[in-house]
Each structure stands twice: as structure tokens, then as C-alpha cells.
Amino acid sequence: MTPLGTTPAADPLRVAEAPPPAPGSAGIGSTVGSNPDSPAGLPPGIPPAARPKRPHRRLRQVVWALVSAVVVAAFWSVDISWDSLGHAPARLVHYIGLMFGPPAWGQLPAAVSATMLSVAMAWFGTMLGIVISFPLSLLATRGLTPVWVRWPIRGFFAVLRAVPEVVIAVLMLSVTGLTAYTGALAIALGSIGTLGKWGYESFEAVDRGAIEAANAAGASRAQVMRWGVWPNAQPDVLAFWLYRFEISVRASAILGLIGAGGIGKMLMDNIQFRVWDVVGMLMITVVAITMIIDQLSGMVRIRIITGRWDLPFAARLRRRRTARATASAPDGTARAAASDPAGTANSEDRRKAEE
Template sequence: MTALAPPSPRASRSGPLQIPARRRSPWRAIAAVVVTAVVVVAFWSVQISWDRLADLPADIGRYLWLMFSSPEWSKLPEALWQTWRSIEMAWVGTILGIVLATPLSLIAARGFGPVWLRGILRLVFSVIRAVPELIIAIIILSVTGLTPLTGALALAVNGIGTLGKWGYEAVEAVPPGPIEAARAAGGSTAQVLRWGVWPQAQPVFLSFWLYRFEINVRSSAVLGLIGVGGIGDMLTSYTQYREWSTVGMLLIVVIVVTMAIDAASGALRRRIMEGPRVR
């Protein structure tokens, strides 16, 4: 039986290689056309007043001058007190969310809860995340009234959705070695979670909790717009009366306090995740 001779170099260099044409799916073109049509329709349905857009930069500059040229610092003590109430609202909402979401997230993790229960919990987390805190607060205030407790409960409910999702994803990302060792030693599900999962997932959980507190601090100012108290309530009142100098002072307080909390929380989260830095 004769072996096949390799192709000669002269034959391989006789002409350029022919690369087969790439098949193009028509669905990509159809999807691009549909997305473009939706964007164009949405853009024109907004009913933008083009003549006012030309005056927008001047209007923004005028209001910025009214707010920040001479802020009304005499209202600063009241602003700091209302800001503290917003922080309290965010803190209570964060703690309630942690207490409720953490055990549910452990059950919703793959390998630690029944399949049907995991599906229900993950669906609940998704539904909660789809509803803004403002809508949740409007629903709750029919029971609790216009109090800071309404804002705290709204933040707690919304926190269950985010903390629950982050929690079961963190548990499922844990290396399986300690979990298998705890199960091989005859540990129950609770013991496996305590000794096989929690020591590794704890830094991630703490980081998530701090990040959720940052989110709640910003959201508490927004919830004040519906009258549940805090700096947002004060900001709404002075905006309605067009006292722009006071509004400017309030915005300065909100920005400074929020940035300070974000910086402190970010430093703590880096310390938790990365450990102390060696100098």
C-alpha cells in the first residue's frame, strides 16, 4: 500500500488561500433594526421642547448661582439633625435587612436547601429587587404612616432582595473543600454552614453589608421626598418654597456626609477583603 505524498510547496504557493465566507445570521440584522426603531420611537415620544434646550445651560447656571452663591448656613443645625435621622433610618433598615436576608440567602444557596424552596426564595428576591424603595415605602405608609419607621422598613424590604441574591452567590462561590470535609465528618447542614461555609464567606458578607448601608444612606434621602422624615423631607419643603439658598446648603450637607460615609465604608471593605497593608 503506497503512502500519500505530501503536497509540493510549488502547488501550495500557486495561489492565495480561499477563506470560506462567514455565514451571517439574519436575526442579528433584524434585532439591530428593531432596537434602532424602539430607540427612535422612544426618543420622539418624549416630546422634547427643542427651543427650551437652548436655554437649558443658562437656566442651570442661574439656579446653581442661586443655590451656592450664598448658602443659608443658619439652617445648618436643623440640616445636620435631619441628616442624622436619615442615617438612623438607613442603619435600622440595613440591620433589619441583614437579619432577614442572611438566613434566607443560606437556604437559597445550591446544596443547602430543597430545590422547590430555592426556586421560591430566588423568585422572591428577584421580585423585591424589581420594585423601587419609593414604591415599597408608599405601600407601607398606608399602615405605619409618615414616620421614619416607614423609610426604614422600605429599605429593609428592598435590602432583602439585594442581600439575598448577593448572599447565596457568595455561598455558592465558596471552595468545596471545607464543605466536603465537614460533611464527611458527619456534620449537619447547620454545622456545614457554620464551619465549612461561614469562615470563608464571612468577609464577602461583611463587605456586602457595608455596601448595602452605603446604598441605604443615599436612598434614605430620596425616601424623605414622600414625607417620611430626614434630609429629603427638608429638601423637598424648601424646594417647594423656592428658598434656593437653603436648598444649596442642604445639597452641600448631603454631598459631604454621603461622601464621608462612602469613604469610611470603602476603607472598611478594603480592610476586610484585603487585610491590613504592610508598610
């Protein structure tokens, strides 16, 4: 190791890898020692530029600079007095104490009946949305209808999806007044957008074979839809109808907050009158009811798709356990397969968050 004596011994691996210096090039060691660019631990004989340069990505730098500028500008220009932020955590803790210490369980029966109204709103809205969107999404399916029918309907779906449900509800106020009925209609309109899109997407994804067979047997357009498309798409369509109902349950709670009745209205009234213990109880109720309905509807969805009765959270637990078991095994392919359902769950959550 004497020829390498100039390098610190902190990095034995790299020292061992270094090629032995050629005899007669004894001067190199001294030049490296004096080279300020040489990183510590680099043995003599390897020029300082041995590592490839980092790629220079101009576009990426520009985008980063722009994004940072926008963020800084937003913080700097927004109408918020940042110095008052110091009190916020203490106040938050205070209010959380008021809400949950303890929640007013005496009001639970009223909360449950208000929740039932919310669920009724969601159910009715979803049913109405299904009844309207189903024929429309058939008409929007590629291969079944001409372009001039398809695109206007798709545009209609896109517009309905882009407008938040709450805004639709605000628009409908003048027609029906602020009632649970308005909420249901708003949910119906909102669900036409998503259901319509999911509908034509799954109709387009069906196997062409059955459609061709129906065409070859001389079926009319309606018959092609009934016997070529529907049997194939049915499980998916039923599953996402239920899935949309889950989203509608959340939406109906939100619509209540702007006055459309149900649990949301009860929450809003109690927030405005600052009855915090009731608010805490209502929050727990909303979360619990949403979770229960998700599980029930998820159970039916799993039954439709896989043919087994299974609670979603139990299925997820089992999936995780198998994923963990296979992760410890050396075989990487089994693990990849186990993590795939998690990927679909991921996209579901995204969908749900979008509503």
C-alpha cells in the same frame, strides 16, 4: 520609479511595497488610470478588489435600523415642546446661581441633624435586612437545602430586587404613615432582596472541601453551615453588608424626597418653597455626607478583606499610580494585573448605580 509614474507620490509606503510590474505588461498602467473604482494611490498591478470585502452583517443592520427607528419615534412622539428648550440653559445657570451663590450655611446644624436621621434610617433598615435575609440566604444556597425550599426564596429575592425601594415605601405608607420608620422598613425590604442574593451567591462560592469534611465528620445541616460554610464566606459577607449600608444611605436620602423624613424631606420642603440657597447647602451636605460614609465604611471593608486599615480613595490613588508606573514599563503582564482591581471597582459602581 518611472514605471509607477501614474500613481501620485503621496503614498510612498504603498508604492514601495507594490511588486514591480512584469515586463511586457505595460498596458496595465493605462487600464488602472482609467479605472474609476481604483482608490487613489493604488499602484498598477494590484486589482482594485485586493482588500477583502467588509463582512455583510444582516442582523446587525436590522438591529441598528430598529434602534434608530425607536429613538426617532420617541423623540417625535413624546409630549415635550422642544422649542422651549432654548431657554433652559439660561434658566439653569440662573438657578444654580441662586443655589450656590452663596449657599445658606446658617441652616447647617438643622441639615446635619436631618442627615443623622437619614443615616439612622439607613442603619436600622440595613440591620433589619441583614437579620431577615441571612437565614433566608442560607436556606437558598445550593447544596444545603432541597430545591423546593430554594427556589421560592430566590423568587422572593428577585421580586424584592425588581421593585424599586421608593415604590416599596409607597406601599408601606398605609401601614405606618409617612415617617422615618416607614423609610427604614422600606430600606429593610429592599436590602433583603440584594443581600439575600449576594448571600447565597457567596455561600455557593465557598470551597467545597470544608463542607465535605464537616459532612464526613457527621455534622448536621446547621453544623455544616456553621463550620463548613460560614468561616469561608465570612469576610465577603461582612464586606457586602457594609456595602449595602452605603447603598442604603443613598436610598434613605431618596426616600426622604417622597416624604419619609431626614435630609431628603428637608430638601423637598425647601425645593417646594423655592428657598434655593438652602437647597444648595443641602445638596452639598448630601454629597459630602455620602462621600464621608462611603470612605468610612469602605475603610472597614478593606480592613475586613485585606487585613489593613486603608481609605478607599487612598487605595485607589495608589493603584492608579502603580498602574501608571507599570504602563510605562514594557512588561504588559504587570499592567494587566494592575488594571484588574479597577475592573472590580467598576462592577461595584454598577451595583451601586442599580440601587
